[in-house]
Amino acid sequence: MIVMKNVYKKYPNGVVAANGINVEIDPGEFVYVVGPSGAGKSTFIKMMYREETSTSGEIIINGVNLATLRNSRVPFLRRQIGVVFQDFKLLPKLNVYENVAFALEVIEESPKTIRKKVNDVLALVGLAQKSRMFPDELSGGEQQRVSIARSIVNSPKVVIADEPTGNLDPDTSWEIMRIFEQINARGTTIVMATHNREIVNTMRHRVIVVEGGLITRDEYEGEYSYES
Numbered sequence: 243m244i245v246m247k248n249v250y251k252k253y254p255n256g257v258v259a260a261n262g263i264n265v266e267i268d269p270g271e272f273v274y275v276v277g278p279s280g281a282g283k284s285t286f287i288k289m290m291y292r293e294e295t296s297t298s299g300e301i302i303i304n305g306v307n308l309a310t311l312r313n314s315r316v317p318f319l320r321r322q323i324g325v326v327f328q329d330f331k332l333l334p335k336l337n338v339y340e341n342v343a344f345a346l347e348v349i350e351e352s353p354k355t356i357r358k359k360v361n362d363v364l365a366l367v368g369l370a371q372k373s374r375m376f377p378d379e380l381s382g383g384e385q386q387r388v389s390i391a392r393s394i395v396n397s398p399k400v401v402i403a404d405e406p407t408g409n410l411d412p413d414t415s416w417e418i419m420r421i422f423e424q425i426n427a428r429g430t431t432i433v434m435a436t437h438n439r440e441i442v443n444t445m446r447h448r449v450i451v452v453e454g455g456l457i458t459r460d461e462y463e464g465e466y467s468y469e470s
């Protein structure tokens with residue numbers, strides 16, 4: 243469960259990117275976050291994984307209040323939340339297997355558990371055959387699959403994605419979306435900021451529209467549209 247109550251965010255330069263956001267997202271939901279450029283979509287989702295802190299208001303993720311969460315506890319929060327970025331953010335010197343295993347090695351899982359979990363998620367994203375390849379040997383779509391595998395290897399309850407298809411061609415974008423649908427079908431909550439109108443209007447889910455730091459519309463099976 244994700245809860246935001248009266249969330250306000252002012253950046254040090256004076257820009258107000260969240261101006262009183264109230265929202266509840268239930269376990270297992272699939273939510274698109276749409277809106278014009280600069281509307282505050284990235285800020286909205288960055289606050290969910292504490293990449294940015296709110297200036298005021300309450301953000302509660304799976305019972306943890308991010309406002310009072312000490313910095314030293316942030317790594318524990320990140321284990322419960324998978325994050326997928328537009329630009330993949332893979333470690334270039336590690337191969338596919340190692341990029342995914344890294345998330346488990348830092349929490350000192352046993353080598354046997356790591357092998358099993360990494361091989362399972364690589365199979366899920368269709369990369370079992372490419373586990374020894376390096377990021378620069380992969381297509382953009384394959385790199386995004388690695389980053390999705392990495393985001394779910396800890397079995398998080400929530401996966402947050404910031405424009406995950408932003409750097410991909412249309413066919414590859416659909417493939418990536420099908421993987422997100424599969425992950426959601428297993429019960430994982432997905433919160434995804436996107437500019438992809440066709441995807442939002444075809445793979446129907448809840449649509450939250452952010453404009454000027456506010457939620458201006460929130461509809462189940464919603465359409466991609468906003469005022470400005």
Ligand SMILES: Nc1ncnc2c1ncn2[C@@H]1O[C@H](COP(=O)(O)OP(=O)(O)OP(=O)(O)O)[C@@H](O)[C@H]1O
Nearest residue numbers: 253254255257259278279280281282283284285286
């Ligand atoms: N680190 C920052 N410091 C200062 N201002 C910022 C920072 N990050 C974002 N902003 C500002 O906050 C507002 C919202 O930005 P945000 O990135 O959340 O928008 P967005 O809806 O994700 O945009 P886009 O669709 O272009 O990615 C913008 O005016 C932006 O310039």
